[in-house]
Amino acid sequence: MTPRSLLSFVRWYVREITGEAEYDRYLERHRAHSPTPPLSRREYERLRIDRRDADPGARCC
Amino acid sequence: MSRIGPGGAKARPKSVLVWTAVAVVGAVAWGVLALSRGEKISAIWLVAAALGSYAIAYRFYSRFIARRVLGVDDRRATPAERLDNGVDFHPTDRRVLLGHHFAAIAGAGPLVGPVLAAQMGYLPGTIWIIVGVILAGAVQDMVTLFFSMRRDGKSLGQMVREEMGPVGGAAALLAVFSIMIILLGVLALVVVNALASSPWGTFSIAMTIPIALFMGLYLRVLRPGRVMEATVIGVALLLLAIAGGGWIEGSPLAGAFTLSPQTLVVCLVVYGFFASVLPVWLLLAPRDYLSTFMKVGTIGLLAVGVLVAAPHLRNEAITSFALDGNGPVFAGSLFPFVFITIACGALSGFHALIASGTTPKMIQKESQVRLIGYGAMLMESFVAIMALIAASALEPGLYYAMNAPAGLLGTTAESAAAAVGKLGFVITPEDLRAAAAAVEEQTVIARAGGAPTLAVGISEILSGIFGGTGFKAFWYHFAIMFEALFILTTVDAGTRVGRFMLQDTLGNIWKPIGRVSWKPGLWGTSALVVLAWGYFLYAGVSDPLGGINQLFPLFGIANQLLAAIALTLCTTLLIKSGKLRWAWVTAIPLLWDAAVTLTASWQKVFHDDPKIGFFAQRAKYADALAAGKVLPPAKNLDQMHTVVVNSTIDGVLAAMFALLVLLVIGNALVVCVRAVRAREPLPTAEAPYVESRIVAPSGLFSTAVERRAPAYAGAAEGTGTGAAAGRDGEEAQAP
Incomplete structure (x- = not known):
């Protein structure tokens, strides 16, 4: 494992775990399934976080 | 394809050699722990025994469970693959999901429980944390995760209802709700005990609210979705807030942040209410990012600290309190109370709520339940071992001066030193004052709850490596802050989840309450939930007998009874799916857990020693009250009244929890007998087989x-x- 590949792994991991990569995934998915223009980042993130209003996700002791 | 796994089918000489070496290291470490008597041993032996045992258990036992018992099948599509909607169902990389799952299960529990259990010595705690996680805790998490995954991510309550019947289902739901209330009350009590009359701690925790609001707005308005940026800014502000607390303490503002426990209770209840009704993006989500980052960072820091500093354990291996059951921190003998107290690090029923629900909807391949279910729980157990080390490295005299109830210790350094001397440990009043001065707190006496003790332990370990003694106060408040931060995150999320459960249940009686968007219903149910846990919190701070002493066993019993419900469900499902001969894998931990927990409940309800039995305690104080007498540690008739009311409620709750769990187990027995007698396997709610089209590694590393x-x-x-x-x-x- 070179330092560079380690760095790119860390970057990939952090983007995944914080959910930053989700918008890219949404774009890819949207392009594949629908011809309509996709939501902007702002609109998408708003929807994404508002979903947690109904499902905050349990945190354990 | 379930055969794909580390090592392949045949054992290679290199792998045999490596695993033999691991086994030898583990065995030697256990040997040192078992044979050392009297001399002070290094914490490294505890770490080696734990890691060696985890490695062997993960490599062999979890693989056996995955392949033989559960029959994980990577040709079968998981719900994430079948129902992929990019929202709650989507196949997530196993390493990412491991991180999410670990962050969701790890919290204050594994840090607090072992600290309190250190009263019995380091050995009983170590053995139970390691053996318990291998044979019970990690098994419960993994098997629950597997069964929920096979049922499209259904929750524990839904699975009990569908697989056992409405009676068990209703009992499980009621148990989950009431257990959650106790959990929130006790966790909030830990925070209150850590912050009471500590302007430094109170200021830094109070600052987390504006920091979270700022992050929320940043992510909503300024830079949507840039979680990393917001978190980095948030953490930097948080560190500033901790440093700023030291300045506040010496400034005229200190008075405004020096709060009594009662005032803190009001603050927490009001805060909990707002956290539950405000939109998630504003407070809960950003706080969750902060707390997750701090959690993972601090646990990592602590692991480095323990390994580098390798402190010597000053605690005894087994104290006399373990045998005669009259310990000052919590009453009762080793069996069953050490198992009740440690709870989270070895076996935690709450994990069943996480392992059913969110995680199973995101798992890529069935075989990954081993890494995510079993693996994450081993990590949590290691956190518990580190907490035990931090507490056991402290001078025992200081440990008891911090953890015995205030009623016993009095308020001055002299009275506390005398009380600790009576317990058989030595500490001078000067030592106690010096300990408080080193962490810049007014006092360290009677700071029960585990958090302050752990913070002193952490500050000893970390200041030895980073910054020296001058940094002790910083590390102490850093540790307090991080514990309080994620306890408050649990309180936020727990209040909200409790509110949903209440809305859901009451919605069956009167429709509008069930609607998530109907404001009066939302406010009403939120208020009910915060008042419910707020009551226990208030009872905890005002109880002359010491809230932690009274309530922590109840919290432990509740958590372990929830584990009993989860293990009952797992055993029933194994039997229903025709795997009677493997049912012992969850049945043995269930029997042990039920024996421990029901014994503890029985003792808390019926024991005739007023220190242990709630009703014996009630009788003692009620009789004295009727005669107009005041019994210490109560100081007046009002406090006598408080004791009587609290012990009645605690006793009724302990009995109710046990009865609910017995109801679920009884219901399961009926279903199991029916399943064993039936010629064909009974129908289960398992989702039908669909062929999988993706291939992903099972283990942490791909082969x-x-x-x-x-x-x-x-x-x-x-x-x-x-x-x-x-x-x-x-x-x-x-x-």
């Missing part, structure tokens, strides 16, 4: 065989198609 598969998804973004195989992180994946 050569897995990487060669044409549909390999590797570290792809988890779109589930496998088409974008191996981008980004993939090349970093050295085996």
